Amino acid sequence: MILETDRLYIRNLDETDWWKMKNIFVDFNNSKYAVYDMPFPTKDEEIKALTKRFAESNLFFAVFFKDMSDMLGYICFHRDGDKYDLGYCFHSAYHSNGYAYESAKALIEYFISERGAIGFTAGTAIENIPSRKLLEKLGFVCVSTETVSFDKVFSFQGGNFVLNVNLL
Numbered sequence: 001m002i003l004e005t006d007r008l009y010i011r012n013l014d015e016t017d018w019w020k021m022k023n024i025f026v027d028f029n030n031s032k033y034a035v036y037d038m039p040f041p042t043k044d045e046e047i048k049a050l051t052k053r054f055a056e057s058n059l060f061f062a063v064f065f066k067d068m069s070d071m072l073g074y075i076c077f078h079r080d081g082d083k084y085d086l087g088y089c090f091h092s093a094y095h096s097n098g099y100a101y102e103s104a105k106a107l108i109e110y111f112i113s114e115r116g117a118i119g120f121t122a123g124t125a126i127e128n129i130p131s132r133k134l135l136e137k138l139g140f141v142c143v144s145t146e147t148v149s150f151d152k153v154f155s156f157q158g159g160n161f162v163l164n165v166n167l168l
Contacts, residue, residue: 013055024089123158
């Protein structure tokens with residue numbers, strides 16, 4: 001699957017993208033937002049295996065500039081019946097330029113028209129303002145919050161967001 005927007009080229013993630021994913025993983029693991037998610041692997045073999053698993057799902061999409069010079073990040077989904085849970089990770093060098101919004105919007109529209117999606121969900125830390133704003137701009141609404149902890153030491157408030165297709 002290939003999608004193009006005004007500025008971006010979006011395609012299925014391929015297992016050969018592992019070295020590009022490594023760059024994104026290392027960047028994310030060093031970001032202030034890493035506390036709100038499970039850490040990504042850093043060893044080449046682990047990254048190769050995870051990228052292969054992601055690629056085989058056919059629910060992970062690599063986002064590039066149109067000239068294919070750089071992989072900016074990825075958008076992913078997890079299927080839950082007729083709904084899809086949205087996730088994404090972009091290299092910090094590309095934050096605040098609208099790339100995550102542009103690619104997520106294109107993929108949501110694709111999933112509605114081509115895969116019959118009737119709704120979407122997403123979760124993010126309430127304190128992760130950029131992520132919350134992105135979801136809200138896409139039309140998601142926070143329907144609940146919950147305490148989340150990955151290591152039983154650090155916990156935070158997570159928001160559960162929903163986008164119903166019939167509201168678009």
